[in-house]
Amino acid sequence: MKQLLKVGIIQQHNTSDISGNRNRLASKIRRLAAKGARLIVLQELHDSLYFCQDENVDTCDLAIPIPGDITEFYSSVAEECNVVLVTSLFERRAPGLYHNTAVVFETDGSIAGKYRKMHIPDDPAYYEKFYFTPGDLGFTPIDTSVGRLGVLVCWDQWYPEAARLMALRGAELLIYPTAIGRAYADDTEEQERQRQAWITVQRGHAVANGLPVVTVNRVGFEPDPSGVTPGIDFWGSSFVAGPQGEFLHQSPVDAEEEAIIDIDLRRSEQVRRWWPFLRDRRIDAYQGLTSRYLDD
Numbered sequence: 001m002k003q004l005l006k007v008g009i010i011q012q013h014n015t016s017d018i019s020g021n022r023n024r025l026a027s028k029i030r031r032l033a034a035k036g037a038r039l040i041v042l043q044e045l046h047d048s049l050y051f052c053q054d055e056n057v058d059t060c061d062l063a064i065p066i067p068g069d070i071t072e073f074y075s076s077v078a079e080e081c082n083v084v085l086v087t088s089l090f091e092r093r094a095p096g097l098y099h100n101t102a103v104v105f106e107t108d109g110s111i112a113g114k115y116r117k118m119h120i121p122d123d124p125a126y127y128e129k130f131y132f133t134p135g136d137l138g139f140t141p142i143d144t145s146v147g148r149l150g151v152l153v154c155w156d157q158w159y160p161e162a163a164r165l166m167a168l169r170g171a172e173l174l175i176y177p178t179a180i181g182r183a184y185a186d187d188t189e190e191q192e193r194q195r196q197a198w199i200t201v202q203r204g205h206a207v208a209n210g211l212p213v214v215t216v217n218r219v220g221f222e223p224d225p226s227g228v229t230p231g232i233d234f235w236g237s238s239f240v241a242g243p244q245g246e247f248l249h250q251s252p253v254d255a256e257e258e259a260i261i262d263i264d265l266r267r268s269e270q271v272r273r274w275w276p277f278l279r280d281r282r283i284d285a286y287q288g289l290t291s292r293y294l295d296d
Helices: 018-034 057-062 069-081 154-158 160-168 188-209 267-274
Strands: 004-011 039-041 084-094 097-105 111-116 142-144 147-151 173-177 213-216 219-222 232-235 239-241 247-250 257-264
Touching: 004 018, 004 213, 018 039, 018 069, 018 257, 069 084, 069 097, 084 147, 084 173, 097 147, 111 142, 147 160, 154 173, 154 188, 160 173, 160 188, 173 188, 188 213, 188 239, 247 257
Parallel strands: 004 039, 039 084, 147 173, 173 213
Antiparallel strands: 004 257, 084 097, 097 111, 142 147, 213 239, 219 232, 239 247
8 A cells, every 4th residue: 555645845046035935935835735745845044045154143123923924925825725734934933043944834824843053163155154043953853644753854864863863753754945056166066976875875864764854955046145256057866765775756956946856754763673673773772872982
């Protein structure tokens, strides 16, 4: 028996027109829903340009309260289309306190749950520590009508601990809204090594946990508003992998795309029977994992 879930993904090139970005997303959500998508996943910080390329306190004006007018916009689209919708928003929790927050809407428009990004990068053109407080909601899956979703965000992709904890709490899918691209300081070969590493580590999470992975990235060039760096060429490459890391879908590196992918949720249990990694974990011997580094 199969339990097929039709998952819609939207890989989009954003502009400085925030209302335009939202309206384009809403139109694409409607099209995917009309084609049968039941779960739709958007990219990281999908409402605006990726503003973390420089450090500017005035950029914090982009942050929104949750709930608020903007969540109501996505709530109404989810309800209209009868889909579970995974969004990624710049949350204003209090004056001077902001989070990079994924909000999941149920088919009736209610907020099923949210996840605040736990791992916050601080690299050239990715100055997220300037804007975002690390999450405090833990690695807790969000229960929805289409399944238990292990929603994480971008930089969380590189950490097997995050994926594992979601799996240990019963996640049926690992989902990563993302914003990552090429650094122009690197040569072409290094840029491609980094893109392939990004894909490989997430396929590894699928294999290690016996779970499908849904990753939705931005695409296209966005300039650095400060002019200090040449900007970021987001490499697209959104993909869906099955519980053995097999590709179910790959998006282009240089173009927008909306797509629907069938995921067989029952396959995860069969894969875990073949590869019983959770059974064979040596939970009595992993105490060092909560240490920063083991010097002895």
